[in-house]
Amino acid sequence: MASPLHLKQAKAPNAMIEAAQEKTEDAAGQGAVNTRHERARDFEEARKALLARPGFSVRAQIYLGFALVFLFTLITVIGLLMSIYEVDHKVRFLETVNQYLIEIEQARRFEKNYFLYGTNLKDGLENVSSANRILDSNKEQILSITGENVYNQMLSNLKEYEVLINRLLALGDAWDGSEAHAKEALTDEVREQGQNMISLAAELALKERQALTKTISRARRMHIYFLLALLAIMTVNSFILARRVLDRIEQYKTFAQRIASGDYTLITPKRSYRDEFTELALAVNQMVLDVEAREELLIQSHKLRAVGTLTAGVAHELNNPINNIMITGHMFLEDYESTDDEERMDMMNDVVNEANRAKAIIANLLDFARESGSQLAPLDVAEMLKDTIALASNRLKRSKINIEFSSTDKLPRVHGDSQQLRQVFLNLILNAIDASQSGGNITVTVLPADEPHYIAVKVIDYGTGIPKHILGSIFDPFFTTKSQGKGTGLGLSMSQGIITKHGGQIRVFSQEGHGTTFTVTLPVTTFPAKITEETHMSPLY
Ligand SMILES: Nc1ncnc2c1ncn2[C@@H]1O[C@H](COP(=O)(O)OP(=O)(O)O)[C@@H](O)[C@H]1O
Ligand SMILES: [Mg+2]
Known part of the structure; x- marks a missing residue:
């Protein structure tokens, strides 16, 4: 879990980016409020519809x-x-x-x-x-x-x-x-x-x-x-009574499994009457809303923890452009007399370019760290993957791990929350780094999935692999094999939650001693829609 220290670390850059990118932040804030508002409205609508039916207990x-x-x-x-x-x-x-x-x-x-x-x-x-x-x-x-x-x-x-x-x-x-x-x-x-x-x-x-x-x-x-x-x-x-009661219980078992897998679709009325199970449906909806809010917090704190581990690397990354700016600045001052206008212009262009590079590095980190609720947009997955790899580049360098990225041309976009998806990709890449030995390789690919209208992101490492007996547990919250302070065990469970909400799936294939492949599939979209409703249109209750 995130410590208060992590929270503070993230809050400070947050303030910076607010000043630097006021416009974007505004829109993001608006988006978050809207989504939360929309969920509350959905909840209210579901409640009204559930209660509107004639009662037959x-x-x-x-x-x-x-x-x-x-x-x-x-x-x-x-x-x-x-x-x-x-x-x-x-x-x-x-x-x-x-x-x-x-x-x-x-x-x-x-x-x-x-x-x-x-x-x-x-x-x-x-x-x-x-x-x-x-x-x-x-x-x-x-x-x-x-x-x-x-x-x-x-x-x-x-x-x-x-x-x-x-x-x-x-x-x-x-x-x-x-x-x-x-x-x-x-x-x-x-x-x-x-x-x-x-x-x-x-x-x-x-x-x-x-x-x-x-x-x-x-x-x-x-x-x-x-x-x-x-x-x-x-x-x-x-027969009618048993069907009414037992079928409902069976259905609620499915609901529980669905919610556990991160699908937070609200229960909406399907039958023409209202009974004791309607009360249960209302309670479950309320629970879903609460769990969702809590998960959002959890995702955020987990993200900040990741940011904490990345910050040192990013600071290091910033060294290069700043060094370059300093050197060019000094040269400019020292050689001012002996250089002509054109050379001076070149120098200043270098400074601007390097400053832009530094700004891009910071923006990438802050964009990732920024606190916001769901904000949906058509996304270029390849671009997101490149940004995420850049974010982890210093960790990769330090661990001497080589990363290869490939993508198919002209992939369709997916509709989703860029921050959340980048968090998933970062989790997978950091896990792959943790599992790889120094000098190892990681491959990240994005390509059309086997199912039509889906794209697949594969993160492949050739590291330790996952032992068979724990393969069934890795998506459980708080399951980790890493030492205290290194792993939280939340990465995969949260990633699964996020991907499910986007209507996709996350799968793992691993061979102990040979490596692991995580495959994330996401539905492509040509039109904007709500995440959950897009993939789960059918009423559930
Ligand atoms: N690429 C991988 N190679 C080997 N084991 C992995 C890999 N990804 C995940 N795991 C296993 O799954 C566990 C849970 O991962 P995760 O949910 O991300 O939590 P954490 O990384 O904090 O331990 C890890 O502790 C590790 O044992
Ligand atoms: Mg992890």
């Missing part, structure tokens, strides 16, 4: 599911109760009809005995009035099943039977003459009437028994249908 769905099952069970129970009531009703009716039949049959038995032996037909009348009482006391029940017509029919049948028997009784024991003839006719009528009554009652009983069987089997089927429907409801509800 997971809790509500759970309650609704239970309510649905309860309602369904209630309806089924009511249905079953109604079936039970119906069965009960029918059984009672059958009992009544049965009693009625018993009475009638008894009456008919007396009737038969009378015809055979001439005995107590009067007793039959008692059964008839019993049957009448049965019909009377169960009137409501019978009416509800047979309807008024049949009931009245039964009543009038009984009445008629009674009348016929009474008439028969009134005729007495006469078995001859005209009376006997009438009696015979009456006998037939009584028989027929009795038979009618029995068949009507039996028919009713049969019908009701059939209806009863139907009701019972319907109730049985209802049980099965109910179970099946309940199973379906619960399955669908569980």
Whole structure:
């Protein structure tokens, strides 16, 4: 991490460049404010959009599911109760009809005995009035099943039977003459009437028994249908609920990985409703914003640390032009008399040129060190690489390392933040220097990448290489194999963050003892756009 000392070292040159390059600094400051402002606005927009949807919480769905099952069970129970009531009703009716039949049959038995032996037909009348009482006391029940017509029919049948028997009784024991003839006719009528009554009652009983069987089997089927429907409801509800919750959790796992890899796209609404996960989305967005702000600070402090290590080299680099200026200045003063105008002009041109060189060296360093937020522009990657190599040139010289730079002609530009990208390249070059032995070589190349619309920057060294077992950790924050004070372990993790934000990738290929190649791919652009949105247009939530 950057110490306060580093911060001070960087702040002082900052003040200088502010004076020297007011115009650029202004624009840069504006850019930084804008970007931060834009992010805050994006956040606010995402928040509003997330909250604008109608709410349908997971809790509500759970309650609704239970309510649905309860309602369904209630309806089924009511249905079953109604079936039970119906069965009960029918059984009672059958009992009544049965009693009625018993009475009638008894009456008919007396009737038969009378015809055979001439005995107590009067007793039959008692059964008839019993049957009448049965019909009377169960009137409501019978009416509800047979309807008024049949009931009245039964009543009038009984009445008629009674009348016929009474008439028969009134005729007495006469078995001859005209009376006997009438009696015979009456006998037939009584028989027929009795038979009618029995068949009507039996028919009713049969019908009701059939209806009863139907009701019972319907109730049985209802049980099965109910179970099946309940199973379906619960399955669908569980499925929807599980998908809603588990899918979201899975999605947030992806978000976490995405954020960890440095992609800070804000979560925007994708579903048509809002629930508990919306709260989570808001919290994650807030976190992304905070992490982003903190990372910016970290990048800045890391950068200043790099500047700290470079400053000594740059100071050394400045020696040459300043020496030249001094020598030329002295010569100018000493030989003023003996030189002509043209020679003097040459001298002064030299001074100006050397001063410009010194200025360019300082500008390069300060441009790199300058504190600013994201500032996006179309960038010439080859130019950036040249500047970065110049920045590290003294470190290279001191370590006696030879650097070779090559680039393909007319490469398209990339859209991005020049400071951040230069910081990435510097990290890679400094790592390569650290890994190389004195007298070693480093190659830096920029060329079109294998994927269309991307360019690739390769930083190749032939140094120690990276052991396989740590290859998976080198992009982790604070992972370093360098001694305390030399390495922070932040270079690669930050570089990855920056490159991801630019929609690119950073890859490593290394062979222990043979060297390492870092490849950075960046999307080329022909139009200006925001870094994150350009490459991650699809809504994520
Ligand atoms: N070109 C390279 N050759 C060998 N090892 C490297 C190279 N670049 C990075 N590493 C390994 O990755 C680790 C992490 O690098 P970095 O994140 O830049 O942190 P730092 O340079 O501060 O250690 C280094 O400590 C080193 O072990
Ligand atoms: Mg490093």
